[in-house]
Amino acid sequence: MTRAKQTYRLPRWRFVVICLGLTALAATLVGRLILLQVTDGGQGAVFLREQGALRTVRTxxxxxxxxxxxxxxxxxxxxxxxxxxxxxxxQQLKDSPRLDDLAARLSLDAAAxxxxxxxxxxxxxxxxxxxxxxxxxxxxxxxxxxxxxxxxxxxxxxxxxxxxxxxxxxxxxxxxxxxxxxxxxxxxxxxxxxxxxxxxxxxxxxxxxxxxxxxxxxxxxxxLSLDLRLQYAQHRELQRAMKETGAAAGSAITLDAWTGEVLAVSNYPVFNPNSREALDFSGARNRALTDAYEPGSTIKTLTLVAALESGQFHIDSIVDTAPGRIRVGAKMLHDPRDYGEISVSTVIEKSSQVGVTKIAQAVGHEAILDVLYRFGLGESTGTGFPGERAGQLPDLARWSDIEKVTLAFGYGLTATPIQLARAYAILANGGIRRPLTLLRQDPDALPAGQQVIQPEVARDVLEVLDRVTEQGGTATLAQVPGFSVGGKTGTVHKVGAGGYLDDQYVALFVGVAPMSAPRYVTAILIDQPRGDHYGGGLAAAPVYSRITEEVLRIRNAQPDQSELGALLAASGGRQ
Missing domain, CATH: 3.90.1310.10 (Penicillin-binding protein 2a (Domain 2))
Structure with missing residues (x-):
């Protein structure tokens, strides 16, 4: 017979003793915390904070x-x-007797x-x-x-x-x-x-x-797409132009029309980014992308595009500019002299206001505005550069007849130098509009372009631009020894509080080179040149010549014009 299992029971008095002991221990801990926090004058709290700080894990x-x-x-x-x-x-330094020594060591004012x-x-x-x-x-x-x-x-x-x-x-x-x-x-x-x-x-x-x-x-x-060798050359020539013309500001930008790459971009005034103490933000603007101006006669090139597309004109069509002036509404437009009957090509070569006005009236402002849109005016170039301006195209529905005509020679709209360069790059690229970029491109993986005008139209316009830089044109000073170049000048009155200013100008030139294989486009803008040489042909074209000579040398372009050819071009002959 098995023995029954016995159950051991804790005596009641022992259970009471254990409970009282645990209660006393808890009371002791609470009492110690109170002592540290209150009766010890806060020193206990300080001690705990210090110990916590000593053991704080930081990241x-x-x-x-x-x-x-x-x-x-x-x-x-x-x-x-x-x-x-x-x-x-x-907390450690403020009462140090060595504060003056530290201030001197760091070139600081001791009181400050x-x-x-x-x-x-x-x-x-x-x-x-x-x-x-x-x-x-x-x-x-x-x-x-x-x-x-x-x-x-x-x-x-x-x-x-x-x-x-x-x-x-x-x-x-x-x-x-x-x-x-x-x-x-x-x-x-x-x-x-x-x-x-x-x-x-x-x-x-x-x-x-x-x-x-x-x-x-x-x-x-x-x-970046930038070529530092070319950037140095362009910077040097723009600074030289600022000194020679006494201008307030200027910009130069060079594109590769075949790839859409920005090869160089320079501006004046400048600033030194390595000297923060003397940093002058007035020279920090990348004006070639952020400042929009009325482009003046550089837009006549796009008016020519509209004329050729209309079928009413070709480059040898005759336009009668006699007697050297034309009235549009209440406004009289003048040429420097009466050119008489001249070809469309000569209208652009001479930058005839009368000739362009007659072409614009025949073609219509809607056709010209359509070309401007297709060439990217009025919209950003898409480089992603902060603060890049899109320029502005007008709403011609509310414009007068004179305002519709002056659109054809670059008044009433605004564009940045990079936009003008892109417009001429489309011509250099056979009518194909490529995205512009500040990043180096893989020539075998270029983004697709868009055909915005027919190649034949682009070719005819380039032929006219080639003549602009020859003897008799407005931009003979844009010529580059050994190379054929083409382009268009522009001279614009600046706008003041009361309208256009009589004695302040913006001089422009946009050019393409070499004309045998058009690839490099450079836009020059000189803001407020002083003296008598304020026009695009005198203030901006020589800068283009010097910069483009460096572009073609650095990029290893092959000369397409002999020394004899250069002399013939300068004297009015053609090869």
Whole structure:
């Protein structure tokens, strides 16, 4: 017979003792917390906060290298250099007797430094000097100023300085793009900072490092369509033109019509992106893309396109410009002299207002406006450049007869230099409109273009532009030794508060070269040239000549005109 299992029961008095003991322990802990927080004058709370701070795990960013920007040949245009930013814990530094020494070391005003420390007095972080060279930072840190420390960063540097400044733009002190290409391609260039974890003490010092938790991902390199050799040459010639003409501003831009690439773009005034202390934003505008002007007689080329497309004219058709003036409404338009009966080609060569007016009246303003739209005026070129202007085309429904006519020679609308260059690039490319780009293109993978005019029309217009630069045309100073070039001048009155100004002009020239294989298009704009040489043929055409000579040399174009041919062209003969 098995023995029954016995159940052991805890005596009641023991159970009561255990419960009382646990209650007493809890009461003791609560009492100690109260003692620390209240009866100890807050010292206990301070102690706990200090211990918590000593054991706080923090996450910090690891600075990342911003992507390189280079030209089409791999030459660096924007690089990121390692620097050190000096900072301080104001709570440790503010009462230091060495403040004057630190201020002198950092070239700071001692009183201003004290004011800043008072302002940040309850903080643990304050910048003293950003983006110092590593060697200088090491020298400062070796002096062991209380609470002064350094952190590694990167600073953007532009090897070509002002030569590429308006195109590249710049970054802010934290390394983010704020203008130009730097802003346009911020997501591509900026990269992703890494992360690391560590324990920081009350003074901001790391007392234990847990290492990297996320590796930094550097920004990606960006290859522009720009040719730095050509950019230097164009910059030099534009600066020379500013000195020679005394102009207030200017722009030059060169395109490859076959690929749509921007090869060079220069502006005046300029600024030095590497000198932030003396940064003058008045020179920061990339005027070739952001400033729109009335294009003047450079638009007569597109009026010619409309005339040829209408079937009413060909380049040898005769237009009677006698007696050298024509009335449209209440306005009288004049030529410099009575050219009499001249061909359509000569109308463009001489830039005859009377001849263009008669052509425009025959063709109609709707046809001209249609050509302007097809050539991309009134819309952005699509480069993605921040602040690029689209220009403006008019609503002719509310225009008078004179306003409809003056549209044909470039008044009443606005365009940027890059838009004018694109329009002429369409002619150079056989009537095909290609997207423009600031990025280097693969010649075997170009985006498709759009045929906006027939190749035959483009060819006839180029033939007329070729004659404009020969003897008797308005742009003989645009000629380039050894090469045939073509283009069109423009001279526009500037607009003031009360209308057009009699003594302020914008001079323009847009040209194509070489005419045997039209490829390179350069637009020149000179804003407010001084003196008597204010016209497009005198102020802008010579700049085109010098820049295009460099373009053709650098791009290894083959001369298409002999020395004898050049002399014949200059004297009015044709090969």
């Amino acid at each position: 910090a960013e690891i600075p990342v290298y911003r992507g390189l920007i280079e030209d089409r040949n791999g030459t660096p245009l924007a690089v990121s250099s390692p620097v050190v930013s000096l900072w301080a814990n104001p 430094l004290r004011d800043k420390l008072r302002f940040y007095g309850d903080k643990q972080f304050m910048y003293l000097a950003r983006h110092q060279t590593p060697e200088f930072a090491r020298q400062v840190l070796r002096e062991n100023f209380p609470g002064v420390r350094g952190e590694r960063e990167y600073r953007r540097y532009y090897p070509a300085g002002e030569v590429t400044a308006q195109l590249l733009g710049l970054t802010n002190v934290d390394g983010h793009g704020i203008a130009g290409v730097e802003l346009a391609f911020e997501d591509w260039l900026q990269g992703v900072p890494g992360k690391k974890r560590f324990i920081k003490d009350l003074h901001g010092d790391a007392v234990r490092d847990f290492g990297v938790t996320e590796e930094p991902r550097p920004g990606k390199a960006l290859a």
